[in-house]
Amino acid sequence: MPGYRTHLIGGAVVAVPMICMLLSYAQSATVVITWFVFALAGSLFPDVDTKSKGQKWFYRIVLILLLALLFQNKFRLFVILALFSAIPLIVNHRGLFHRLWFVVLLPLAITVAFSLYLPHYLQDATFAMIFFIAGTISHLILDFGLGKAFRLRW
Numbered sequence: 545m546p547g548y549r550t551h552l553i554g555g556a557v558v559a560v561p562m563i564c565m566l567l568s569y570a571q572s573a574t575v576v577i578t579w580f581v582f583a584l585a586g587s588l589f590p591d592v593d594t595k596s597k598g599q600k601w602f603y604r605i606v607l608i609l610l611l612a613l614l615f616q617n618k619f620r621l622f623v624i625l626a627l628f629s630a631i632p633l634i635v636n637h638r639g640l641f642h643r644l645w646f647v648v649l650l651p652l653a654i655t656v657a658f659s660l661y662l663p664h665y666l667q668d669a670t671f672a673m674i675f676f677i678a679g680t681i682s683h684l685i686l687d688f689g690l691g692k693a694f695r696l697r698w
Contacts, residue, residue, distance in 0.1 A: 546686045548588060548597040554682035555587025556580070562678060569671065578668075579675045586679020590647060590687070594637040602632070642687065647680035 546554075559580050563570075570576045588598030606629045613622040632641065640646050655673040659666040 548591070551587045551591070551598075551683050551686060552584055554686045555584045555679040558587075558678045558682040559583035559675060562675065566671070569667075575668070575671075579671060582672045582675040583679040583682075586647075586651075586676035586681075587683050589676070589680050590641045590683045591637075593632040593635050593639065593641045599632065603629070638687070642684060644681070644684060647684070648677055651676050651680075 562583070563576055563579055566579075567576070570579070585601070588596070588601065591598040592602045593599070606625065610622060610625060610629075613619075613625065635641065651673040655666075655669045658669045662669075
């Protein structure tokens with residue numbers, strides 16, 4: 545079972561060639577750094593359902609987002625985020641968050657929802673989602689191997 549450092553390396557190994565291929569779409573160095581960070585975040589995300597570095601960072605980010613929503617009086621989004629952020633606490637490790645369909649569909653759904661509220665950021669959100677998904681797939685491959693990550697865990 546690889547540790548968080550190995551998963552971060554896996555996320556970086558996946559992100560670098562993707563960045564090289566998509567560099568023409570990056571408007572600035574900040575965008576490239578954002579893509580890289582999303583790949584790293586994705587590489588830790590499947591372990592959000594257990595005590596881990598990924599879980600620690602996940603809940604730090606969720607706290608910041610919840611506070612921002614609260615101060616902006618976005619109570620509906622606050623409740624939705626609060627409910628969804630409880631899911632990792634009630635599922636088994638290597639269950640839902642280690643399913644390929646889940647780690648692909650969740651970022652897609654978030655991107656669609658994001659585009660409804662901020663449509664002018666759709667391209668940025670789409671690239672961030674692509675890098676996040678690549679990071680999560682690198683995590684699954686490191687945990688299960690290439691064959692099992694795609695065959696048995698779908």
